Amino acid sequence: MKSQLVFCWLVLFWFTAEAGEYDFTIPDDQPPETMQLSGNLDGKYSLFESRPNSPIFQLQYTNQSIENLLAAYRMGFYLNGDYQTKDISVHFRTFTDYSHNGEINVSLYELYANLNLTINSQFLLGKRRYNWGKGYAFNPVGYVNSLKDPENPELAQSGLLSMNFELAKSLNLSSVNNATFELVMLPAAESVNNKIYEFQNTDLAARLYLLIWDTDLDFIGYYSRVNPVRAGFDFSRNVSPNLEIHGEYSRFYDQIKFTESDKILKSEYLDGVVWLLGLRWLNRWNITSILEYYRNEVGLTKSEFTNYYNFLQNAAASGNPDEIAQAMNIQKAGFSSINLMQDYMYLKISWPEPFGWIYFTPSVYTILNLNDRSAVIGIPLSYKPITNFEFLCWPAFLIGKSGTEYGSRQYKRKLDLWFRFYF
Amino acid sequence: MRNRFKIITISLLFFTISTVFAQNGNELLKRIDDKLMPESYEAYRKLINIEPNGRQKEFIVYTVKKGKDKMVMLFLSPASEKGRTTLRLGENMWLYIPNVGKPIRITSLQSVTGGIFNNADIMQVDYNVEYDVEQLDTDTGGYILNLKAKNNTVAYDRLKMWATKDEILVKIECYSASGMLIKTLEFKETRDFGGGIVRPSVIETHSPLYKDYRSVMVYSQVKSRTFPDEVFTMNYMSRIESLRK
Numbered sequence: 001m002k003s004q005l006v007f008c009w010l011v012l013f014w015f016t017a018e019a020g021e022y023d024f025t026i027p028d029d030q031p032p033e034t035m036q037l038s039g040n041l042d043g044k045y046s047l048f049e050s051r052p053n054s055p056i057f058q059l060q061y062t063n064q065s066i067e068n069l070l071a072a073y074r075m076g077f078y079l080n081g082d083y084q085t086k087d088i089s090v091h092f093r094t095f096t097d098y099s100h101n102g103e104i105n106v107s108l109y110e111l112y113a114n115l116n117l118t119i120n121s122q123f124l125l126g127k128r129r130y131n132w133g134k135g136y137a138f139n140p141v142g143y144v145n146s147l148k149d150p151e152n153p154e155l156a157q158s159g160l161l162s163m164n165f166e167l168a169k170s171l172n173l174s175s176v177n178n179a180t181f182e183l184v185m186l187p188a189a190e191s192v193n194n195k196i197y198e199f200q201n202t203d204l205a206a207r208l209y210l211l212i213w214d215t216d217l218d219f220i221g222y223y224s225r226v227n228p229v230r231a232g233f234d235f236s237r238n239v240s241p242n243l244e245i246h247g248e249y250s251r252f253y254d255q256i257k258f259t260e261s262d263k264i265l266k267s268e269y270l271d272g273v274v275w276l277l278g279l280r281w282l283n284r285w286n287i288t289s290i291l292e293y294y295r296n297e298v299g300l301t302k303s304e305f306t307n308y309y310n311f312l313q314n315a316a317a318s319g320n321p322d323e324i325a326q327a328m329n330i331q332k333a334g335f336s337s338i339n340l341m342q343d344y345m346y347l348k349i350s351w352p353e354p355f356g357w358i359y360f361t362p363s364v365y366t367i368l369n370l371n372d373r374s375a376v377i378g379i380p381l382s383y384k385p386i387t388n389f390e391f392l393c394w395p396a397f398l399i400g401k402s403g404t405e406y407g408s409r410q411y412k413r414k415l416d417l418w419f420r421f422y423f
Numbered sequence: 424m425r426n427r428f429k430i431i432t433i434s435l436l437f438f439t440i441s442t443v444f445a446q447n448g449n450e451l452l453k454r455i456d457d458k459l460m461p462e463s464y465e466a467y468r469k470l471i472n473i474e475p476n477g478r479q480k481e482f483i484v485y486t487v488k489k490g491k492d493k494m495v496m497l498f499l500s501p502a503s504e505k506g507r508t509t510l511r512l513g514e515n516m517w518l519y520i521p522n523v524g525k526p527i528r529i530t531s532l533q534s535v536t537g538g539i540f541n542n543a544d545i546m547q548v549d550y551n552v553e554y555d556v557e558q559l560d561t562d563t564g565g566y567i568l569n570l571k572a573k574n575n576t577v578a579y580d581r582l583k584m585w586a587t588k589d590e591i592l593v594k595i596e597c598y599s600a601s602g603m604l605i606k607t608l609e610f611k612e613t614r615d616f617g618g619g620i621v622r623p624s625v626i627e628t629h630s631p632l633y634k635d636y637r638s639v640m641v642y643s644q645v646k647s648r649t650f651p652d653e654v655f656t657m658n659y660m661s662r663i664e665s666l667r668k
Contacts, residue, residue, distance in 0.1 A: 022612060022625055022641045024469045027483060027499045033668070038505055080521075082506075086668045116665070120653040131525035156522045168659065170652030177512060178656050209657070214515055214576075216528060216657075236528045238514065241543070241578045244528050282532055352537060356634075358474045387480065387501045422503035 035083045035090075042076035043419040048411045053402065055312035057410040059328055062316070073100040078156060089114045093129075093156060110159045121167045129159035130184070132207060132220060133276075134236040134246035137346040137367070138294040138339075140274035141232040141248045143222040144184055144205045150338060150346060150367055151378055151396070162186045178211040188226055201226050214238070220250075228255040242282040249275045257298050258334025260311045263323075265330045272297035278346075285351070292346040299342035302371050308335060309403050341405055343370035359384045374400025374407045392418035448556025448568060455590050456549040459622055463489045465666070466645040467499075470545065472538030475635035482536050484545075487648075487666060492548040493655040497663040508660045509535055511546040514576040519660040526657045531578040539606055539628045539638040543578035550584070553577045565593070579605060592623065606630035616645040 048070040051057055077096040083089060093110040112126030129146055133139030137150035146157035168180040188201030203224040210217045215237040222230045232250030239245055254269045278292035300308065315327035350363035361382045368375045378396040385391075394416040400407025470482040482504060488494045494511045498504040506521040509529070517526035518535055529535070531543035554570035554577070561567070570582040580600035585593045595608040607630070610623035626640040653659060654666065 024481075024483065024641065024643060026467045026643065038502060040503075082664075084664050084668065086665055089662070089665065114662070116662070119651045120656075122658075122662075129524045131523060134528070154520065154523050166658050168653050168656045170656055172652065177515075180656060180658050182658075211512065211515065211657075214513065216515075238516075238528065238530050238576060241531045241576060242533075244530055246528070280530075282530060288533070356475065358476070358478075384503075388503050390503070422501070 033083070033085050035081050038080045038082070039078040039423060041421045041423075042074075042078070044072075044074050044076065045417045046072045046074075047415045048072070049413040051398075051408075051410060051412045054408050054410050055309065055316045056331065056408065058316035059312065059324055059331070060410065062319070062321075062324055074098065087116050093159075095156065095158075107158060109156060112159075120169055121165070124162075124164040124166070127159045127161045128164065129157055130162075132218070132234075133248050134216065134218075134234045135248055135276045135278060135292055135294070136280075136290050136348070137292055138276050138344070139248065140250040140276050140294075140296075141218070141220045141230075141234050143220065143230055143250075144186065147338070151365070151376065160186060176210055176212045178209070180207075180209040182207040182209070190226065203227060229253045244280040245278070246280075247275070247277045249273070252298070255298050259300070259304050260308045260330060260334075263311060263315075263326070265334050267334070270298055274298070286353075287349060287351045290346070290348045294339075294344045294346065296339070296342055300340050301342065305341055305372065305405065306403060309408055312408075339367075339369075339405075341369055341371045344368065345370055369400070369405050372400065372404040372407075374398075374404035376406050388422040390418075390420040390422075392416065392420070394418060448559040449551060451559065451566060451586075451590065452554070452556050452568060452570070452584075453549075453551045455584075455586050455592055456551050458590050459592055460488065460549075460645070461618075461620060461647040462491070463647065463649045464620075464645055465648045467643045469641045469643070470536050470538070470540060471639040471641070472536065472540075473637040473639065480537070485663070485667060487650060487654065487663070488548075489650050489652070489655060491552045493652070494546050494548060495655055495660065495663055496546060506664075507535070508663050509542065509546060510655065510657065510660055511542075511548065512655060513548075513552075514574075516542055516546060517657055517660070519657075521661070526660055531576075539630050539633050539636055540640065541578065544608070544628065545640070550582070554582060564588075566590070591621075604631060606632070614642075616642075618647050620645050620647065 050068050050070055052068065075098040079094045081092045090113045091110060092108070095107045095109050097105045108127065110128055112124055112128040115123045117123055130144040131142065132145055133142040137153055139145055139148065144160055146159060148157065149155060163185040164182065166180065166182045168178065170178055184205040186203040186205065188197040188203065190201065191197040203222065203226070205222045206220070208219045215235055218234045220232055220234070230250055230252045232248065234246070234248040236244060236246040251273055253271050255272065256267050257270050259266050274296045276292055276294045278290065281289045312327055312331065315323045345368040346365070348363060348365035350361060352361045353359070354362065363380045364377070366375050366377045376396060376398050378394060381393045383391045396414050398406045398409045398412060402408065466486045468484050468486055470484065472480040482498060483500045485497045485499055486494065492511070492513045496509045498507040508519040510517045510526065514531065516529045516531060518529045519526045529542060532541050534541045536545065550570065554572055556568050557571045558569040559566065565585065565587040568584040568586070570584060572580050579597040581598040583596040583598070587593060591613060592610045594610065597605045597608070599605055606628050609627045611627060612623060612625040613621060614624040615621050622645070624642045628638045629636070
């Protein structure tokens with residue numbers, strides 16, 4: 001009898017233990033209609049090895065004697081809020097940057113409200129980040145996108161103040177499955193007394209998306225009386241279970257192009273084309289490769305870049321404060337974009353948990369300037385040993401001869417040590 | 424002349440038997456699919472990746488499915504993944520990351536969670552949509568089905584599937600086109616979710632390619648529910664949370 005009782009207890013215990021193994025609590029089950037907060041806290045320690053013969057370095061640190069090895073320590077706090085009901089939602093994203101000199105900068109990246117008019121249409125009002133286009137590092141059709149850093153395209157960015165209407169339709173046809181139309185209205189960049197702008201200078205952007213024959217296809221246009229008028233398309237398609245191809249093509253009209261000539265910033269208005277072709281491939285060792293070719297007709301040619309480089313170098317060598325100030329102004333006004341020239345190749349290879357090293361993902365990427373053969377090579381090494389924590393060790397090398405785009409940057413090498421806590 | 428007649432007769436007979444056999448197999452596969460999940464539903468799942476050192480990584484997701492091949496999945500936890508959403512329409516898959524702000528096309532062999540489950544496993548649509556039954560056998564335990572992918576965009580070229588006599592799925596072996604075993608999925612812990620939904624509540628997988636790793640998918644709160652088609656569009660991906668209200 002006693003042994004039977006013990007057996008019954010053992011069976012009961014076993015069943016209880018089994019039930020517990022697979023039980024879990026659903027987060028925010030039947031969530032209340034309150035603002036949900038989330039975000040991440042970043043600590044970033046950076047080391048830079050400067051390039052003293054870089055004209056931009058010489059212009060920035062004129063008459064200052066500084067060591068070759070420089071450091072920066074910054075804290076970044078991303079705070080997101082989401083309030084969601086069945087019909088409306090309100091969202092905000094903020095970024096607070098605190099540097100070692102005690103300076104605090106608070107940026108409102110996004111603040112918008114969303115009204116679900118019907119199940120297939122919505123109206124959106126406020127400051128919101130757009131990300132149009134299929135390219136990973138570059139987006140020729142990203143007419144309303146925030147400026148993207150090709151070295152870290154997934155970093156949160158500030159949005160645009162706009163009004164937006166979206167209409168989506170699921171068609172269930174054999175060829176076309178889905179269609180979406182999106183219209184964006186943007187106030188003019190230039191305002192009167194920082195308060196009001198001329199209505200006729202309102203910009204309009206529109207996007208028609210089709211899922212057609214298992215291919216994403218977008219037709220995108222941008223109309224403005226102030227900014228360049230642009231139109232283009234993009235596409236993306238899985239050609240096999242491990243291979244995706246994508247591309248973007250954009251035609252622009254009256255796009256301003258700056259060149260330097262005789263210490264004067266010259267501008268001309270051009271019509272032309274920007275395009276991109278790329279692929280994403282997963283191989284049998286679980287290594288993902290992204291390869292993109294980017295062509296920008298309005299970028300600088302090799303000789304135009306050489307003229308610009310010589311101009312900066314002469315200004316730095318002159319030691320004349322007026323010439324230096326003028327060179328800095330020209331650099332900021334016309335040559336501050338991340339990629340100045342015409343042809344680039346982007347390659348990123350990442351390998352999660354190689355050789356059984358769990359929680360560790362090494363990657364390597366390069367942006368190669370095909371016009372002057374200079375390049376940036378980065379090796380982000382991500383380690384996530386604990387849930388909601390990530391450590392990134394990210395060395396990067398800027399390679400190129402003197403007078404090339406990456407070979408003339410202020411720094412030869414940099415190392416970021418990045419700690420990210422999510423909540 | 425007589426020999427030619429014999430050959431034609433035998434060929435026709437063989438063709439007829441194969442067609443009937445395949446039809447029976449495909450009908451059985453459809454019934455197995457129907458028993459596995461209602462056509463349209465919402466469910467909560469926990470995905471657990473168990474590392475060789477015994478440590479676990481867990482993800483909780485909210486899943487919505489409609490028809491044979493429309494599915495969307497929202498990550499609820501951990502915080503680093505919260506808000507990520509994946510959408511599947513047939514063989515098309517996208518991932519929406521809130522920070523990035525746009526859906527990115529992904530492929531079925533990638534994995535949004537790491538571990539042994541890939542996107543095709545986590546976002547599995549009805550098997551009869553992607554596979555045809557090539558061979559159907561029976562044994563004392565139930566049925567053994569050999570499946571062949573309908574086209575080359577499907578994640579696994581061949582499946583070997585075991586089901587009980589009650590047509591409840593028990594095990595699947597997934598093979599590449601070269602015949603290599605990629606992984607094994609085991610369906611366990613049959614549970615009554617209410618509303619007539621009785622199905623395995625745990626799917627466990629292991630793979631010779633990931634020695635000493637295991638991944639487990641646990642189902643909770645499977646409910647029959649219908650949704651408009653527009654929920655399964657890229658523009659709706661950022662609003663899936665509103666379906667839980």
